[in-house]
Amino acid sequence: MKSNPIMKYIADKVDYSILPDVLPIMHSCDGFDCESIIEDMYLKPTMCPVFNEELLYFFYGKPSYPVGEKEQYNRTDELCCPVCFIIDIDKIDIYRVFPFDSGAFSTKMYSQFIHRHMHINQFEIDNNCNAIRAYVSVVFGSNWKYLRGISVEKEAENTYVNALLKMLSANGGFEIDERSNTIEVICKKAIDVSREVRGLVLPENLARKKAISDFITSNGIDYRTYEVRNMTAPTRYNETVFQLAMQFV
Secondary structure, rough: OOOOHHHHHHHHHHHHHHOOOOOEEEEEEEEEHHHHHHOOOOOOEEEEEEEEEEEEEEEEEEOOOOOOOOOOOOOOOOOOOOOEEOOOOOOOEEEEEOOOOOOHHHHHOOOOOOOOOHHHHOOOEEOOOOHHHHHHHHHOOOOHHHHHOOOOOOOOOOOHHHHHHHHHOOOOOOOOOOOHHOOOOEEOEEHHHHHHEEEEEEHHHHHHHHHHHHHHOOOOOEEEEOOOOOOOHHHHHHHHHHHHHHHOO
16 A cells, blocks of 8 residues: 555555446547557557556546537537547556546646645556545545535545545636546556457447447447537537446446
């Protein structure tokens, strides 16, 4: 167990006999990257500017990365709409785990709650599934509340833990979004999507492409599609993707 405030806090409160069920992990991307992934047949690590090494990122239990947030125009072409790959967590070698999006942490999105001198390593969760489930059990109480971002712990004596809990229980006009209450799971090895993908959520106009439909059919991928509307911002489909992804949980 890592000797940091988060893990110490969990260890003092967790009951390992009643941990929540294991949730899948989810990787969000746009349609263009989805095509590239399927063409390569691998989800591959890329250089991470936060940790300066090649890493592959997932969120535990839900897709929380807002695909298309930097898109300036309303458009409905399939290459800009959000896609979600769903994978069982035991299919990867977990490298690092954080209780929030490390990229958002690095850009100071959480600065209303987390002091600028706090180091991200002090928030790290042990890199195994039981530690993740223990964190969910202590901080959220259940998978149901975790998936909805409802924390049951509100404050703690330790400064780091207290900052995290205050952010998780925030309700109002803050800069933070759902990335602040979703567990980030990082690995370093490429994932064979033909063997390891459990489910896929994608726009119907992307699913109609022969290369995509052939991949889904030949590998028996369980998938969900959503309809797109003309001149609609890609970001508006992120909630639809979330709701469809919940069918795999």
